[in-house]
Amino acid sequence: MNTSDQLTDKLVQYSTEKHAKVSYVEGKPVAIVEAISSYIPIDEFKKIFESIGKLVTEKNIKKLVFDKRQLTVFHQPSMEWYFTEWKEEMFYKGLKTHRKLLPDNKVFKQSVKIGREKIKEGNPTLKFNEMDIQYKNTLQEAIDS
Amino acid sequence: MDDIKIEAFKSELITAREEINSLKENYETQIGELKEEVSFLKEKLTSQQEMLNMAVTYSNKLGKELRVLQKRVDSGNFQSIH
Numbered sequence: 441m442n443t444s445d446q447l448t449d450k451l452v453q454y455s456t457e458k459h460a461k462v463s464y465v466e467g468k469p470v471a472i473v474e475a476i477s478s479y480i481p482i483d484e485f486k487k488i489f490e491s492i493g494k495l496v497t498e499k500n501i502k503k504l505v506f507d508k509r510q511l512t513v514f515h516q517p518s519m520e521w522y523f524t525e526w527k528e529e530m531f532y533k534g535l536k537t538h539r540k541l542l543p544d545n546k547v548f549k550q551s552v553k554i555g556r557e558k559i560k561e562g563n564p565t566l567k568f569n570e571m572d573i574q575y576k577n578t579l580q581e582a583i584d585s
Numbered sequence: 586m587d588d589i590k591i592e593a594f595k596s597e598l599i600t601a602r603e604e605i606n607s608l609k610e611n612y613e614t615q616i617g618e619l620k621e622e623v624s625f626l627k628e629k630l631t632s633q634q635e636m637l638n639m640a641v642t643y644s645n646k647l648g649k650e651l652r653v654l655q656k657r658v659d660s661g662n663f664q665s666i667h
Contacts, residue, residue, distance in 0.1 A: 479629040515632040516639065551636045554643045 445579045454495055460488050464495060469502040470583055471495055478512040485518045489526050496535050503537040504530075505582040511543055514551040516558075523559045523568050531567040538573045539582035 450466040459477040464470065471492055480488070495501060527538075542549050560569065576582040 479625075479632065481625055481628050513629055513633045514636045516635060547636065547640055550643070551640055554639055 447580055447583075449580070449583055455488075455491050457484055457488055459484055462488060462492055462495065464499055464501065465583055468583070469500055470505065471499070471501045471503070472505045472507060472579070472583075474507040475510045477510060479515070480511070480518070482515060482518045482521075485515075486521065489522065493526070493530065493533075496530055496533050501535055503539065503583075504535055505539045505541070505576075505579065507541045507579060507582075508548075509541050509543045512545060512548060514548055514555060516555050519552075519555050520559055523556070524563055524566060527568045527571065528566055531571065536571050538571055539585065540573070540575050541577070541579065541582060542575060 449468065451463040451472065452466055454462040454464055454471070456462075459480040460473060460475050463472050463474070465472070473488060473492060492501075492504065496504075527535075542552065574585065576585060
């Protein structure tokens with residue numbers, strides 16, 4: 441968690457990998473995945489999200505907050521898998537709300553935007569077009585909105 | 586006397602072998618960690634390069650669109666949406 445984040449909610453740690461960690465909010469159907477290094481290799485990325493898939497089923501998670509503030513490198517193939525496979529599967533499990541925290545890095549932000557548009561163009565019928573996806577500035581804001 | 590010397594030598598040999606094995610294990614662990622780090626850095630750098638290429642391609646595309654728009658404005662064949 442970013443040191444500037446003051447949370448009113450209590451987070452429960454679920455799993456920790458080398459480049460990311462997963463937690464959920466006590467008493468709320470919200471999970472949080474936080475990047476803890478500048479880049480997450482695709483194999484670990486998939487492993488983390490597969491573990492979140494289990495958490496979604498176990499805790500009936502409805503919202504996922506993806507805290508990318510530590511990231512400096514964006515990986516399009518990871519994003520494609522995340523959008524076209526993982527998010528689709530989660531949609532049918534009831535996870536339809538996504539909140540994201542981006543780093544203060546213009547190239548990264550722009551790359552996310554371009555990458556997302558590319559995926560949308562190539563996959564117009566996928567469910568992620570029907571999801572509630574918003575960008576927030578703080579973790580608490582992302583949990584509450 | 587000779588027996589004592591042989592036993593001492595054997596014991597020394599065993600200790601030396603154990604040390605070699607321990608060093609070997611240690612080096613193998615370090616090499617494994619280094620390989621993992623190199624692989625991580627390689628993937629990160631490749632992704633960084635792809636990310637920058639994507640940003641440059643997008644910026645070139647925007648540049649082209651701006652030049653087309655500029656031409657239309659200059660030719661007077663431009664209808665403002667306002």
